[in-house]
Each structure stands twice: as structure tokens, then as C-alpha cells.
Amino acid sequence: MTDWGTCLTTMRQGAPLVQNITNYVSMNVMANVMLAVGASPAMVHAEQEAAEFAAIAQALTINIGTLSAHWIASMKAAASIAAQQGKPWVLDPVAVGATAMRRQAGRDLLALKPTIIKGNASEIMALAGEAARGKGADSADSVADAEGAALALARASGAVVAVTGPVDFVTDGSRSFRIANGDATMPRITALGCSLGGVMAAFAATQPPLQAAVAALAYFGLAGEIAAETSQGPGSFAVAFLDALHSIDAGTLSAGAKVTEA
Ligand SMILES: Nc1ncnc2c1ncn2[C@@H]1O[C@H](COP(=O)(O)OP(=O)(O)O)[C@@H](O)[C@H]1O
Ligand SMILES: Cc1ncsc1CCOP(=O)(O)O
Numbered sequence: 001m002t003d004w005g006t007c008l009t010t011m012r013q014g015a016p017l018v019q020n021i022t023n024y025v026s027m028n029v030m031a032n033v034m035l036a037v038g039a040s041p042a043m044v045h046a047e048q049e050a051a052e053f054a055a056i057a058q059a060l061t062i063n064i065g066t067l068s069a070h071w072i073a074s075m076k077a078a079a080s081i082a083a084q085q086g087k088p089w090v091l092d093p094v095a096v097g098a099t100a101m102r103r104q105a106g107r108d109l110l111a112l113k114p115t116i117i118k119g120n121a122s123e124i125m126a127l128a129g130e131a132a133r134g135k136g137a138d139s140a141d142s143v144a145d146a147e148g149a150a151l152a153l154a155r156a157s158g159a160v161v162a163v164t165g166p167v168d169f170v171t172d173g174s175r176s177f178r179i180a181n182g183d184a185t186m187p188r189i190t191a192l193g194c195s196l197g198g199v200m201a202a203f204a205a206t207q208p209p210l211q212a213a214v215a216a217l218a219y220f221g222l223a224g225e226i227a228a229e230t231s232q233g234p235g236s237f238a239v240a241f242l243d244a245l246h247s248i249d250a251g252t253l254s255a256g257a258k259v260t261e262a
């Protein structure tokens with residue numbers, strides 16, 4: 001079994017530069033999370049420079065949370081460069097089932113071969129073409145409901161697919177893992193799921209994608225558990241969560257990771 005703490009050390013030693021084309025809601029939260037884990041985030045989305053920047057970044061995150069036509073063009077240009085150069089890129093299909101614009105963007109980005117697709121259960125089901133009950137950016141389906149969609153999506157796209165929730169599910173279509181770390185306050189704070197996409201990209205810049213996705217989820221969830229010990233609600237949790245991401249070391253993660261192969 002992989003030593004998840006070693007995965008954290010590997011990511012921190014690489015301190016990767018990660019380009020994030022992400023939604024307005026998440027930009028500040030995500031950049032702070034990524035700095036706390038030891039990566040270098042850059043929020044670069046203009047059509048005129050997104051592809052050029054993708055050529056210098058070590059990994060890329062594309063998050064469709066607050067879409068507009070210009071952003072879609074930037075996303076496609078940056079993802080194309082990452083795919084061409086063999087750089088890992090993470091797709092977060094926020095609320096992909098909600099509107100025709102999002103469904104089309106999801107299909108177009110999927111064709112550009114994401115390395116990792118991460119979403120909540122409703123998003124993964126919708127992206128896989130299944131009926132889903134998403135409530136905007138929030139899930140109304142269970143992770144168990146989305147496991148079949150995740151497997152099908154991984155096999156059809158070649159990506160590692162991560163479904164987040166109380167117990168996360170990650171698969172590359174042949175090997176699958178469940179990660180039981182986390183705290184119920186996490187979905188009560190906006191942009192934590194988005195931030196997780198950036199953390200997965202940072203891990204994937206330095207190691208294989210299945211290992212990267214699982215390690216990032218165990219680390220993220222463990223930080224949530226530690227934050228819950230000292231916080232009183234979503235406000236103080238958000239602050240304690242950043243501190244926990246920063247202070248968790250390899251030994252703490254190796255001891256605290258609740259990962260099982262499915
Ligand atoms: N009920 C829960 N209990 C524990 N951890 C959770 C719970 N819901 C979500 N998480 C964790 O919160 C993080 C964000 O997941 P999620 O809330 O599903 O994403 P999103 O915000 O994109 O919908 C993940 O690390 C996930 O494991
Ligand atoms: C609320 C909201 N609306 C559009 S993007 C966004 C943020 C979603 O963040 P997350 O998926 O991490 O909850």
C-alpha cells in the first residue's frame with residue numbers, strides 16, 4: 001500500500017506552479033489553500049495568455065463554476081496545451097448538469113483529455129450522461145449512487161475520476177479507492193471542493209494521477225478532522241483548516257489516512 005505521507009513530501013519538495021482557471025467564488029480561498037499545502041498557485045484566465053501560461057505551469061486546474069464565453073475559450077486553449085505537453089490537468093465540472101451551456105462545456109473539456117476529473121456525486125453522474133439531482137454547485141446524490149458513473153467515465157475518458165462526499169471514491173477504471181477522512185462542516189464552506197481540485201493538481205504535478213488524487217483527498221480530509229477539533233462553526237473552521245493543511249506533516253498523514261482499496 002502506498003505511503004500517503006510520502007506523497008505529501010513529494011508534492012512539497014516539488015512545490016509545483018499550478019495554473020488555475022477557476023470561478024470567482026473560489027479564487028482567493030483556493031490560492032490560500034494551495035499556498036498552505038506548499039504549492040504555488042497562479043490564477044490566470046485571460047484568453048490572450050491562458051495557453052501561454054499553461055506552457056510554463058507544471059499542472060492546470062479548470063473549474064467551470066462561473067462560466068462565460070471568453071472563459072470557455074481560455075479553458076479550451078489552456079487544456080489543449082497541457083494535453084499536448086503531457087502535463088496533468090484537473091477538471092472540476094461544477095454544476096455541469098444545470099444548464100445547456102455547462103453541459104456543452106463539460107463535453108468539450110472532456111474531449112481534451114483531463115488527467116483527473118473531480119466532482120461531487122451529482123456532477124460526476126451528469127458528466128457521465130446519467131440523470132442527476134444536482135442542486136447548483138451542491139450534490140443531491142450519494143457517492144454510492146455515482147460509483148457506476150465514475151467507473152464508466154474513467155474507462156471512457158482515460159481519466160482518474162474522484163467523487164467527493166462523506167466517503168470519497170476514486171477510480172482509474174480498474175483500481176478504486178475509498179477515502180473516509182473528512183468532516184461534515186466541509187460542504188458548509190464554499191469553494192473547499194474547488195480548492196481540493198488545485199491540491200490534486202499540485203500532487204499530480206509530482207506523481208501518478210491515481211496516487212495523487214487519493215493522497216490529496218486523505219490529506220484534505222484529515223485537515224478537516226483536525227480543524228473540527230478546535231473550531232466552533234464554518235467561520236472558525238475555515239481558518240483552522242488552513243492552519244491544519246499547513247501543519248500536517250508526512251508522519252501525521254501516514255498515521256491518519258483512512259484509505260481502503262475498493
Ligand atoms: N459529509 C461529509 N463528511 C466528511 N467530509 C465531507 C463531507 N462532505 C464533503 N466532504 C469533504 O469535503 C471536500 C469537498 O467535497 P464536496 O463538499 O463533496 O465538494 P463540492 O464542494 O465540490 O460539492 C472533500 O474533501 C470531501 O471529502
Ligand atoms: C457557489 C458557487 N457558485 C458558482 S461556483 C461556486 C463555488 C462552488 O464551490 P464548491 O464546489 O467548492 O462548493
Ligand SMILES: [Mg+2]
Nearest residue numbers: 094120193194
Ligand atoms: Mg465543487
